[in-house]
Amino acid sequence: xxxxxxxxxxxxxxxxxxxxxxxxxxxxxxxxxxxxxxxxxxxxxxxxxxxxxxxxxxxxxxxxxxxxxxxxxxxxxxxxxxxxxxxxxxxxxxxxxxxxxxxxxxxxxxxxxxxxxxxxxxxxxxxxxxxxxxxxxxxxxxxxxxxxxxxxxxxxxxxxxxxxxxxxxxxxxxxxxxxxxxxxxxxxxxxxxxxxxxxxxxxxxxxxxxx
Amino acid sequence: xxxxxxxxxxxxxxxxxxxxxxxxxxxxxxxxxxxxxxxxxxxxxxxxxxxxxxxxxxxxxxxxxxxxxxxxxxxxxxxxxxxxxxxxxxxxxxxxxxxxxxxxxxxxxxxxxxxxxxxxxxxxxxxxxxxxxxxxxxxxxxxxxxxxxxxxxxxxxxxxxxxxxxxxxxxxxxxxxxxxxxxxxxxxxxxxxxxxxxxxxxxxxxxxxxx
Numbered sequence: 096x097x098x099x100x101x102x103x104x105x106x107x108x109x110x111x112x113x114x115x116x117x118x119x120x121x122x123x124x125x126x127x128x129x130x131x132x133x134x135x136x137x138x139x140x141x142x143x144x145x146x147x148x149x150x151x152x153x154x155x156x157x158x159x160x161x162x163x164x165x166x167x168x169x170x171x172x173x174x175x176x177x178x179x180x181x182x183x184x185x186x187x188x189x190x191x192x193x194x195x196x197x198x199x200x201x202x203x204x205x206x207x208x209x210x211x212x213x214x215x216x217x218x219x220x221x222x223x224x225x226x227x228x229x230x231x232x233x234x235x236x237x238x239x240x241x242x243x244x245x246x247x248x249x250x251x252x253x254x255x256x257x258x259x260x261x262x263x264x265x266x267x268x269x270x271x272x273x274x275x276x277x278x279x280x281x282x283x284x285x286x287x288x289x290x291x292x293x294x295x296x297x298x299x300x301x302x303x304x305x306x
Numbered sequence: 307x308x309x310x311x312x313x314x315x316x317x318x319x320x321x322x323x324x325x326x327x328x329x330x331x332x333x334x335x336x337x338x339x340x341x342x343x344x345x346x347x348x349x350x351x352x353x354x355x356x357x358x359x360x361x362x363x364x365x366x367x368x369x370x371x372x373x374x375x376x377x378x379x380x381x382x383x384x385x386x387x388x389x390x391x392x393x394x395x396x397x398x399x400x401x402x403x404x405x406x407x408x409x410x411x412x413x414x415x416x417x418x419x420x421x422x423x424x425x426x427x428x429x430x431x432x433x434x435x436x437x438x439x440x441x442x443x444x445x446x447x448x449x450x451x452x453x454x455x456x457x458x459x460x461x462x463x464x465x466x467x468x469x470x471x472x473x474x475x476x477x478x479x480x481x482x483x484x485x486x487x488x489x490x491x492x493x494x495x496x497x498x499x500x501x502x503x504x505x506x507x508x509x510x511x512x513x514x515x516x517x
Contacts, residue, residue: 104421142498287353
């Protein structure tokens with residue numbers, strides 16, 4: 096039996112209607128316009144307007160992240176799904192996306208430092224960190240380890256998009272980012288929620304020049 | 307200034323602690339054990355125990371999905387992020403993961419049928435659908451279109467893991483799956499929430515033999 100469902104099939108109309116619903120469901124009044132653009136894309140990615148209440152950011156993170164990307168900065172991601180959520184043809188300078196987690200040296204480093212593979216990969220981030228845009232969409236241990244190496248004097252990234260997810264360490268690692276006092280622009284989502292879709296949506300919004 | 311944060315660094319301990327927290331936070335009593343295994347992994351992927359209240363499923367979907375994978379069935383995904391969340395070395399028969407969305411014919415088909423690229427890709431799913439495991443982690447239009455082609459007599463997949471996300475059509479497409487009466491095992495998450503991380507986590511749980 097043939098059935099035709101009633102749904103919007105035009106991608107432009109889906110896009111317009113989605114963003115109209117998001118604008119109606121969340122209050123972006125407390126945010127600078129370029130931060131609000133990122134928040135909108137985050138909400139779009141997860142379907143949850145209420146995450147706006149848990150977002151934390153420095154007012155300069157979108158501008159600093161965008162400027163870094165325009166200048167050709169690499170993007171460092173903590174996991175493959177975050178990498179694959181990044182819309183490459185929207186990047187302003189054909190920016191490299193580095194995912195050191197998949198480097199074959201990582202398991203050995205993890206044993207050496209007594210930490211997860213995600214945290215071990217941060218050792219391989221170091222040489223690329225200077226001025227980079229960091230995107231964390233999975234591992235709390237990657238964010239904790241990043242903060243540790245930064246406190247130890249590792250080169251500073253231009254911005255940190257910190258969205259680890261889960262039950263063990265995610266909320267704590269993001270609270271640590273907010274409290275770190277390391278003078279690096281960031282956006283994060285307090286609590287257990289996060290993930291690659293949110294992280295890559297945030298990066299895509301930062302990469303897009305709305306002006 | 308060197309700072310060492312207090313966090314769990316042992317991946318096995320993170321794993322144990324995560325699942326202990328999930329077991330404590332959600333009531334799996336209404337589910338068959340193999341469905342509960344999938345629900346646990348979904349909650350683990352998104353950090354939200356409360357999604358258990360919005361899950362809907364047929365009691366046979368995990369068993370049917372697993373049997374299909376063991377028999378070598380392909381996995382069809384609606385987007386790259388869902389594909390990349392699948393742990394390939396956990397698949398029981400080195401199963402193919404097909405992502406027709408990236409086929410170069412898709413934009414043309416989308417114009418022809420007047421639908422999104424995600425829905426257009428479903429035309430290319432058809433030849434692989436028989437007995438396949440379908441994983442939808444992004445597009446409501448893909449799920450709507452799948453239901454349409456199934457009502458029109460397309461070959462039946464072994465199971466549908468239906469987790470589109472967002473504001474336009476996501477909740478409606480999942481309600482349509484629940485109401486479709488097409489005798490195909492499924493799991494879905496009612497409402498706007500969903501996404502690739504949840505979809506691929508569900509597939510990974512189905513693929514894992516706990517017995």
